[in-house]
Amino acid sequence: MRRPQYPGKKFLGNINSKEVHDLDQEDTSGSGCQIDEIVRAGHAVTFDPDILFEAHRLGYDNCAKCLGGSHR
Numbered sequence: 757m758r759r760p761q762y763p764g765k766k767f768l769g770n771i772n773s774k775e776v777h778d779l780d781q782e783d784t785s786g787s788g789c790q791i792d793e794i795v796r797a798g799h800a801v802t803f804d805p806d807i808l809f810e811a812h813r814l815g816y817d818n819c820a821k822c823l824g825g826s827h828r
């Protein structure tokens with residue numbers, strides 16, 4: 757689910773874990789992406805351009821829950 761505080765953004769990174777999430781494929785289960793927890797903790801970051809390549813370029817790894825295919 758995309759968040760109104762990040763208008764139009766599909767990808768959201770966690771600066772603490774250096775993982776990137778796809779908000780359109782978010783796992784909202786208790787052990788899922790926990791996007792709201794990331795936002796609440798102030799660890800959320802978005803990318804410009806809002807593409808996976810940019811996240812990878814900045815050293816972010818795919819979240820196993822929503823994106824899979826970890827590069828680590």
Ligand SMILES: [Zn+2]
Binds near residue numbers: 777778782783
């Ligand atoms: Zn995720």
